[in-house]
Amino acid sequence: MSELFYLNKYLKRYKWHLILGFIFIICSNYFGVYMPKIIDDAADQLTLFLNSESKENNDLWSIGLHLVGLYMLFSLLKGIFLFCTRQTIIVMSRHIEYDFKNDIFLKYQQLNLSFYKQNRTGDLMNRISEDVSKVRMYLGPAIMYTLNVVVLFVMVITFMIYKNAELTFFVLLPLPILSFIIYKVSAIINKKSEITQKKQSRITSFVQEMFSGIRVLKAYNRSRYFAKQYDQETEDYKRASLSLALVNALFLPSIILLIGLSTIFTIYLGGLKSIHQELDYGDIVQFIFYINMLTWPFASVGWVSSLVQRAAASQKRINEFLLKEEKVINDGKNNLIKLEKIAFKQVNFNYQTKSDFNLCHLEFEINSGQSLGIFGSTGSGKSTVANLITRLYEIDNGHFVINGTDVKEFELDSFRKLIGYVPQDVFLFSDTIYNNIAFGLNENDVDLKDVKHAAKLAGIYDEICRFEKSFDTKIGERGVTLSGGQKQRIAIARALIRKPQLLILDDCLSAVDTDTSSKIQQQLSSVYPDQISIQISHRVSQLSHCNHIIVLDNGQIVQQGKHADLITQEGYYQSIYNKQQLDEVNDY
Template sequence: MKNLRTLKKYFLKYQKKLFLGFIFILFSNAGTVYVPILMKDAINQLQQNTTTHTLLFYATLIVLSSLVAGIFRFLIRQSIIVVSREIEFDLRNDFWSHIQKLPLRYFQNNSTGNIMSHATNDINAVRNFIGPAVMYSIDTGIRLLIVVAIMISLDWQLTLFALVPLPVLSYGVYRIMKLIHEKYTKIQEAFSVLTTVAQENFSGIRVIKSYVREANEIQKWKNLSKDYLNKNMNLVRIQAWIMPILLIITGISIIIVIWIGGAKVISGTMNLGEITAFIVYLGILIWPVIAFGWVTNIVQQAEASMKRLNKIFAEPYEIDDSEQTDYSIKEIKGEIEFRNVSFRYSDVLPNVLNNINLKIPIGSTLAIIGHTGSGKTTMINLIPRLYDTTEGEVLIDGVNVKKIPLDILRKNIGLVPQESFLFSDTIFNNIGYGLREVSKEKVIEVSKIAQFDKDVETFPQGYETIVGERGITFSGGQKQRACLARALAIEPNILILDDSFSAVDTHTEEEILKNLKKYMKNRTSIIISHRISTVKDADNIIVLHEGKIAEQGTHDELVALGGIYADLHFKQLLEKELEELN
């Protein structure tokens, strides 16, 4: 139960409603346990040749007691079950808020399906504990105490005999629930794998169809589904033992009561009304005993789920505002400096960047070029603090980025990543995603700069056209230009383009670069590209090689240097000439 202790703050928030639910449970059980007493008195009156009026009186009391129990039973659900839904709402929101603040490193190490499993199955399992499990635990606990107390008052010896089988039941349930806990954990893991595969298939449906791998994916899904089914069937087989064990043992208790109690009635030490009430009370005890096993099952599942959720909640934000944050900083102008910067993704991996020293003046354009894996993307990810440096520091306007409030830092940086991502929403909302208030004029303006406006005009619904999931209905070039428009819409003081024109033809690229030169005047731009044509007009160009700045200068200076940049330049010129000849 130690993992469920983290729910304490949620229980305290709704303690008044829970206390009210506890009061309702008391009144409901009072109505329930009073019925057998009335039955006992009514039966004893029958033996004394009572009047119809007296029997009608007892019948009315029994109906009223049952009505009271029913009304308060309804109020119990309206209080405790409603609280469980409210706590589920709070827990889900807290989970989502925490996930949003976790660093990129977490999402690289954990699959989407695994995270989705936590957000759905695990939170639902915890909600079942908060609602039904808590409600029935208190309800059956109180009923058990009241009923056993009344049974003892009727005949303590008979009560003792009737309750003898229950310790055996408790041990049996304990053993079964331990197995259930183990099986349920494996089921959650299998479901996580299923969710991951489903998500990957939906996102990569183009690749699957292009390589004609539908049959393979169907078989793969069947195998995973079969594994998930087998794990569930193993759990069901174990759960199937709970009810027979409960019914057998409670049945033994009833047989004991009838055998010993019947003998007492015959001998005259108990009357017929008392033995009837005793049997009814034993029947009332059956539900608490059954509920005990059911609740134990829910608690075991919730414990396993909360353990996984607690593990996520324990994940540090790593990148967040801290004590050194200077909240007086309200804007950034755009001067960037890398000072002795080194970076590695984990302690067991080598450095991706090594002792980078670089200054980017306000309003200038820096181009970064280099072979795949040279550290280009890693370098620019340090500017908006998607990662923090391992050694050294990144400064903006002479201030360490760790001291700049994170929201101020990122609001002033327009980042267009390598992988173009669009939400399943309208084009208008995708472009205006970074703005609180979006005007159509702004969306059209940045679309024109990104050379995307003409594409939008070809769509029947224009900017209200729904984009397929992850932009699946767009071409690669359209996605890149839509993402560029989104970055420009926030009017960033720093614009970072990470190979953002790879799917755009050279003519369109030239037009975009011309537009950007005007739009980004007096603002800082960083362009990563493999095309020399994209970077040749930059104020400064650096060539990264194995995590170090191997070359630096203008286009003409680097061509004259005759190094890595010059080799790339001449190779691309040759490729262009060959294309023109063909």
């Protein structure tokens, strides 16, 4: 429960909605509770009329009209205030839901990359959608029904005790039992519906995965196997749904049974009292009304408590990351305008997960206008170095120095503005080619000329022009499918449109043929002579033009120097160079 305290700040923000809602609840209940009293009056006046001697029809009409009019007026007032209650409290819950979702989204954007590596995407999406909507059920319906039941209970009990305390006691006896049963049944229903939901989402992810892997599935001829698995999943779902339907079906009849029990009590005990002249008929009718009036709110106590429980569980999941104190990347004050030199000095780093990968004693230095090549076997730590340079991760110890000053002295944003980074697993949005390239800059700073220029530099311009809608071509799920090499070059264009002073290409020409990739590299060095570039590759030919090359193995620099020197030194670089030379000759 204490998890829900986090939401108090939102309740405070919308306190006027809550206070007004409470006042409306009091008003609507007042009119509601007064209505049986009108019936009681009607019964009393009718008895009086029947016992009177004149028995004029006009009298009966005037009594009837007066009471019916009053009853209708009170019903109307009750309805209006009920409407106002929902308009304040439920609306408040929607406002809070909106604020809360935005806050969670903001937090998501602040969290470090390592957080995303540790959590599954589906899980993160669930928290912002499903969990928040469960929390909203607490903020809206749960709070509203709780206030309602308290107000109604106080009012009705006062009225009933005023009429007859003993009868009140007996007829209220089944209500706590009712509440308890409903609480228990709701818990079972919740559990079962959660299981059903889980099975449902298993089916969804199963189908989703099948769609994404459809090429593999068809190529390996496994359709029948998948169909059988799907059958099993849906069978599980059907069983869970049927068992939920059974409990649901038992729910309503058991409530009706308990209400009936209270009504029988009232009639029986009320009848006895009426014989002894302690009560009249009107009072009994009024009591029956009250019982019915109390039943549903009481029934809702069980339901509400299960709502609160679910909300608390959801809030706990949300709090897990909302209250998480991330190792925030230090953000300095100095504005960085020009990159002249970047250097790593004795840098150590590990991912702080279970992986035993360590980057040790990393040292290099690059001046403006120079390029650094990073080479090494798979898993040797090349992309990790790129992550550290872009400050997606923070180094553990050692120094990361820019223009002779520690990088932490500079504002992170101003540093990132100077970087063009193309990650190894390129990602394009389901949007137009234009927007994907223009993403590299703010919307206002970009025009078609820049986009075209960047595309030309990345060697993709001609291919884009060949598409029917050229730069307005949609890519992704509902658009054209690009080849691996096209995707890579669009991602490069996105980095280049920033006119970056530091360009990091993480193995992002791997799907581009050797000729095209060397053409792109030549263009880049002539257009941006001052640029610092860091090139990561598995292909020796792509690094041959670099001013300096480091060779990594298991997180350590094992060789370094110029291409010409490295190919003469015995080692990993040379052996791969020889192999790749041979491959190229064979290709011819």
